Amino acid sequence: MSSLKFTKIFFDEPITEKETYFGITNDYIVGAGSMQGWRKSMEDAFAIAVTMPTDPQTSFLGVFDGHGGHVIADFLSKNIFNYIITDPAYLNGNVKTGIENAFMRLDSYLMKDILFGKTEAGSTAVVVVIKDDTIYCANVGDSRAIAFANNEVVPLSTDHKPMLPIERQRILEAGCFINFDRVNGDLALSRAFGDFSYKKNKNKSVSEQAVISQPEVVKKTITQEWEFVVLACDGVWDVMTNEQVCRFIRMRIERNIKPDLICEQLLDECLCKENPSARYIGTDNMTVIILVFLKNTRLRRYQGIEPRASSLKYVCKDKLNLRRVRLLQASNTRV
Numbered sequence: 592m593s594s595l596k597f598t599k600i601f602f603d604e605p606i607t608e609k610e611t612y613f614g615i616t617n618d619y620i621v622g623a624g625s626m627q628g629w630r631k632s633m634e635d636a637f638a639i640a641v642t643m644p645t646d647p648q649t650s651f652l653g654v655f656d657g658h659g660g661h662v663i664a665d666f667l668s669k670n671i672f673n674y675i676i677t678d679p680a681y682l683n684g685n686v687k688t689g690i691e692n693a694f695m696r697l698d699s700y701l702m703k704d705i706l707f708g709k710t711e712a713g714s715t716a717v718v719v720v721i722k723d724d725t726i727y728c729a730n731v732g733d734s735r736a737i738a739f740a741n742n743e744v745v746p747l748s749t750d751h752k753p754m755l756p757i758e759r760q761r762i763l764e765a766g767c768f769i770n771f772d773r774v775n776g777d778l779a780l781s782r783a784f785g786d787f788s789y790k791k792n793k794n795k796s797v798s799e800q801a802v803i804s805q806p807e808v809v810k811k812t813i814t815q816e817w818e819f820v821v822l823a824c825d826g827v828w829d830v831m832t833n834e835q836v837c838r839f840i841r842m843r844i845e846r847n848i849k850p851d852l853i854c855e856q857l858l859d860e861c862l863c864k865e866n867p868s869a870r871y872i873g874t875d876n877m878t879v880i881i882l883v884f885l886k887n888t889r890l891r892r893y894q895g896i897e898p899r900a901s902s903l904k905y906v907c908k909d910k911l912n913l914r915r916v917r918l919l920q921a922s923n924t925r926v
Contacts, residue, residue: 601629601874605862613851614641619885621652622850625878626858628826634661634714635824635878636668643676649722651675652880656734656824660712663701663785667716671697675720686722687808690729695797698784698804713778713785716806717748717822719882724813726820729806731782733825739837741816746833747809750825751782758782765792765801774801782806813884819844820882826875830861840881850881 605628612623621641627633634657643649651672657664674693675681681689694716701707715732728736730748738745749755753762753769758781762774767789770776774789782803789802798805821836831839839860843853863873 602631605629607859607862609855609858611851611855612637612639613849614639616641616650617885619650619882620850621650621880621882622852622854623878623880624851624854624858625876626862627876628862629874630876632661633876634658634664635826635876636661636664636714637878637880638668638672639880640672643672646676646722649720651718651720652820652822652882653716653718654734654822654824654878654880656715656732656826656876656878658713658783659785660710662707662710663712664714666701666707667697667714667784671716671718675718686720686725686727687810690718690720690727690808691806694729694731694784694804694806699797701785702787702790707785708787710785711788713780713783713802715780715783715824718806719747719820719822721813721882726811726813728809728811730809731784731804731806732780733828734823735825735828735833736820736822737833737837738811738820739818739841740814744833744837745811747811747820749807750828751780751807753779753781755781761799761803762801765789765795765799767801778802815886817884818887819850819884821879823879824875824877826873826877827857827861827879829872829875844883850883854879854881 607626610625614621621639623637623639625635625637636655638653640651643651653668653671655664655667674697675690678689678692680692715734717734717736718729719736720727728747733750733752735750736747738747751758753759753774754772759769762769762781767775773779774781778786784804786802790800792800819840821840839857840853857879858877861873861877
């Protein structure tokens with residue numbers, strides 16, 4: 592939970608039913624799982640396009656952890672990759688700048704919207720775009736992405752917390768304060784979509800506000816030493832370290848367990864088993880995506896699963912309007 596004023600009351604029993612996803616291409620297998628847990632509302636969302644529209648060599652993954660409501664996280668899961676693939680910089684081959692532009696444009700749209708602009712909700716976003724053996728990871732907030740390559744954990748994002756020096760300086764200069772490691776004693780994040788009450792200093796630019804949607808983008812080359820990539824919200828990372836998560840996943844890959852089932856097992860492992868009021872850890876909504884690279888020379892292929900070309904798979908509550916995406920790409924229109 593990222594904001595104290597939105598603290599929810601726990602259920603007497605956790606909701607352990609899970610939304611899952613499984614997809615496969617010639618290059619990798621991807622699985623996802625999402626679980627509400629003890630919370631009285633589900634504010635996580637995720638999106639997966641194993642092959643992007645009009646660009647079958649590119650894939651997209653995203654995890655979005657909402658707070659103060661689910662509306663921002665849901666909107667991100669339905670729209671963020673549309674903004675990325677229609678950005679002029681992205682279309683001109685500058686993927687990193689295209690992602691940065693897309694994040695800022697989308698948040699600006701939400702802030703100006705007659706309904707979204709009035710909400711007190713917000714959301715993290717950790718997004719991965721894989722294109723031409725290159726991975727781009729963009730992060731806003733404290734959801735996190737890591738890779739496991741050459742027997743080592745490779746961080747792909749930084750948790751944006753108010754006490755980080757660069758974040759703290761910006762927050763204070765924007766006229767806010769930090770108490771209990773939270774912005775104005777409330778928000779545990781220094782970057783997020785939404786949370787517009789922290790973005791209204793008229794003397795500061797959008798990148799100088801107390802809370803910003805400007806992502807940090809990490810770019811790395813994928814080699815045959817890469818085994819898998821993990822994206823998850825802070826509900827997972829609060830319970831397990833990067834190394835523990837990688838160990839948990841790798842042991843199950845070696846046992847031929849598919850990544851969607853590994854996601855389910857990881858969520859169950861992180862869930863607080865009893866008396867959630869006595870311990871905060873393991874009580875949050877939890878979402879995780881695991882992408883396993885099939886070309887890794889050390890990683891045996893899954894038995895009984897043949898790699899194959901895969902069509903678009905997009906996971907969200909509404910179907911993706913592909914016709915609109917193609918029109919946007921053709922006209923190079925800023926949404």
